[in-house]
Amino acid sequence: MSDPHPARSPDREDRRTFLQKVAEFIHPGPDSRDELISTLADAEDNQVIDAESRVMLEGVIRMADLTAGDVMVAAPRMDLIDIDSRYDEILHLVIGTAHSRFPVFEGDRENIIGILLAKDLLKLQRAPELNVRALLRPAVFVPESKGLNDLLREFRGNRNHLAVVVDEFGRIAGLITIEDVLEQIVGEIEDEFDIGEEGGDIFALADRTWRVSGDTDIDRVGEAFGVTLAPSDEEEEGRFETIGGLIAHEMGHVPRRGESHRIGGLDFVVLHTKGGAVRWFKVSPAAADDRAG
Known part of the structure; x- marks a missing residue:
């Protein structure tokens, strides 16, 4: 015959303990949204929740004020x-x-x-x-x-x-x-084109151009295309590590999608930006006539 009072599963016990901790920690409840966010930060400091959970919960709270x-x-x-x-x-x-x-x-x-x-x-x-x-x-x-x-x-x-x-x-x-x-x-969602460093940050497209991540090391891009990439101002050489940072400096402003820039015999077209930085460039060798000009 089955036990009329089955033992609580470990998972349920853990979940209950977590909720009890949160309830005990935030009592009495915060009076404003800012206080609630501050409370979440305190909860993280006291190891009631982890950093990732805090960021997500803050995102949910702040999203209530955002529109399309x-x-x-x-x-x-x-x-x-x-x-x-x-x-x-x-x-x-x-x-x-x-x-x-x-x-x-x-x-x-x-x-x-x-x-x-x-x-x-x-x-x-x-x-x-x-x-x-x-x-x-x-x-x-x-x-x-x-x-x-x-x-x-x-x-x-x-x-x-x-x-x-x-x-x-x-x-x-x-x-x-x-x-x-x-x-x-x-936070930022990686999609099928957001290839991590282990998967490669430079890869060929079907139209014989390349997709290059904006945070790719400048030397890596230079080696991949057999070119030298450096700031036009020699005094700035060595200041930049990523191709996105170098091109933003050369353009003199934060690149916008659709803008293009030529450097080192390569044409860089901005495909995607996020948070004021270029996520992806479309790269192709400049035409021979253009390079000569």
Whole structure:
């Protein structure tokens, strides 16, 4: 006969102990959000929670004050697909930007008619009678003032991963993804293109260019391409360690997506930035005529 009072599992005991510790530590409760964040810092100091848990909890608290407009990719930096573009042009954009989803417009960039998933382009290989218009998914539009808490709930509910952000006049203000929202809680999310040092920070793309991480050591980039990369001002030599830092210095400002710079016979195009630093460059050798000029 089974025991009418089974022993509590070790996992449940541990969980209960943790909750008791938290309750005891924060009693009486904080009176403001700042006090709550301060309490979490104290909880970490007292080893009630670890550093990673504190950061995530703070992210959840701070996210309540953020809107879609705070974290969106602004309209001028959006990578859009023209519905009238040729298949090879679309494929080139998909490969070059490495996004998984693209807003598609017709005629005017303000006229977004749907969302194209990069993986859906594979269907055109097997069914050439299809066209891009047939592959489009409905676009979701949200106002700039949309709270991130509400937006995350909607993303989870409708299984969309991207929304187009509009301003109070109905114009396109930018776009936001579920990754942008989640990163406010858990920090930066590594995706399939965020290759760690052990996996390589320079790798070839299908269009015979290379993707180079902004934090790649300058000497490593130079060795990979057989060139010498150094500041134009000799007095600055040795001051920079990463290719992103060197190019930002040479450009004289924080690089923005889409900007390009030539150095050491190589063309560097900014593909992705985060937190004021370049995450990825697209790199190709400068044309012979350009190098000569």
